[in-house]
Amino acid sequence: MTFGTLPQTNEVLAMQPSEKYLFKHKGNYFQPDLVTAEYIDSLEDFEIRDSDVFLVTYPKSGTIWSQNILSLIHHEGHRDGTEDTDLLDRVPFLEYNIRNMDFDKRPSPRLFSSHLPYYLVPKGLRNGRAKIIYVARNPKDVMISFYHFSKCAVKFEEVEDFGVFMERFLSGKVLDSLWLDHIEGWCAHRGDFNILFLTYEEMKKDLGSAVLKICNFLGKRLSEEELADVVEKAGFDKMKMDRRTNYTTLSTDILDFSKGTFLRKGTVGDWKNTMTVAQSERFDSVFKERMDKLPFKFCWDINDEL
Numbered sequence: 001m002t003f004g005t006l007p008q009t010n011e012v013l014a015m016q017p018s019e020k021y022l023f024k025h026k027g028n029y030f031q032p033d034l035v036t037a038e039y040i041d042s043l044e045d046f047e048i049r050d051s052d053v054f055l056v057t058y059p060k061s062g063t064i065w066s067q068n069i070l071s072l073i074h075h076e077g078h079r080d081g082t083e084d085t086d087l088l089d090r091v092p093f094l095e096y097n098i099r100n101m102d103f104d105k106r107p108s109p110r111l112f113s114s115h116l117p118y119y120l121v122p123k124g125l126r127n128g129r130a131k132i133i134y135v136a137r138n139p140k141d142v143m144i145s146f147y148h149f150s151k152c153a154v155k156f157e158e159v160e161d162f163g164v165f166m167e168r169f170l171s172g173k174v175l176d177s178l179w180l181d182h183i184e185g186w187c188a189h190r191g192d193f194n195i196l197f198l199t200y201e202e203m204k205k206d207l208g209s210a211v212l213k214i215c216n217f218l219g220k221r222l223s224e225e226e227l228a229d230v231v232e233k234a235g236f237d238k239m240k241m242d243r244r245t246n247y248t249t250l251s252t253d254i255l256d257f258s259k260g261t262f263l264r265k266g267t268v269g270d271w272k273n274t275m276t277v278a279q280s281e282r283f284d285s286v287f288k289e290r291m292d293k294l295p296f297k298f299c300w301d302i303n304d305e306l
């Protein structure tokens with residue numbers, strides 16, 4: 001198919017996500033096997049504690065990495081008895097409570113992850129007392145990571161043709177909908193929340209400084225040794241090998257590791273290995289104007305200055 005020209009009927013159909021894999025609720029796509037519309041609606045009144053910390057990301061933007069960093073900061077490098085706890089249990093997803101945790105019984109301060117758009121999070125977060133860390137990643141790398149992840153995520157629709165996947169991504173017909181809407185929404189409403197924005201790329205370039213930013217935001221003090229310990233334990237190679245941080249403990253009906261790994265490449269600029277020049281130009285033509293208005297300087301290559 002030549003993108004940029006009008007798609008034919010069967011091509012239009014290929015652009016539609018199957019209802020078996022995604023359902024739309026209040027403008028956002030969710031996974032039907034993991035959550036219901038009623039549960040999402042119930043989160044509006046989910047009781048927030050002032051000490052709660054939320055990590056918010058669009059999928060494939062560095063969630064597991066930031067979950068691990070938050071957890072390491074919070075649990076003293078996991079020397080406090082949480083060594084054998086899975087990351088998903090330390091920083092569970094609010095909307096995907098796959099372990100059926102009783103969130104109300106968790107001791108404070110609680111850590112949560114979420115991919116929700118700003119308008120679907122609990123209203124208690126809008127009082128500005130609980131803290132939110134939003135991590136953003138350049139959307140071409142997000143899309144490539146998403147594309148590969150759909151192969152090993154059993155409950156995702158596998159879209160073989162990258163060109164088709166790209167068109168779905170550009171039109172927001174993927175889990176958690178349009179990247180631009182997600183990030184624009186959170187940026188535009190930043191004044192409603194107590195929020196720190198970080199980018200995957202700044203974490204990649206200087207993890208120590210990013211960890212310090214998080215600590216300052218959370219009001220945590222780490223010694224130089226503790227900081228070095230967090231940076232070491234949050235390194236890509238370390239996390240990839242550690243079963244508590246690489247999702248290999250998830251059941252095979254969620255992730256099929258014969259088809260790929262969750263921690264795949266962990267780099268900046270991998271999009272260049274998949275996208276053609278024409279695809280990159282097509283991407284820019286759809287995203288650039290709105291991206292230019294975002295308060296972020298995205299980095300498209302590991303050698304680019306931030």
Ligand code: PPS
Pocket residue numbers: 057058059060061062063064065141144145146148234235236237239262263264265266267270
């Ligand atoms: S998800 O499914 O939304 O929770 O995925 P998410 O964790 O947001 O994103 C997965 C990508 O993050 C990369 N990753 C890392 N990069 C650098 N350093 C560390 N420690 C790290 N941990 C995870 C992971 O490899 C995925 O990116 P890709 O580009 O696919 O490698």
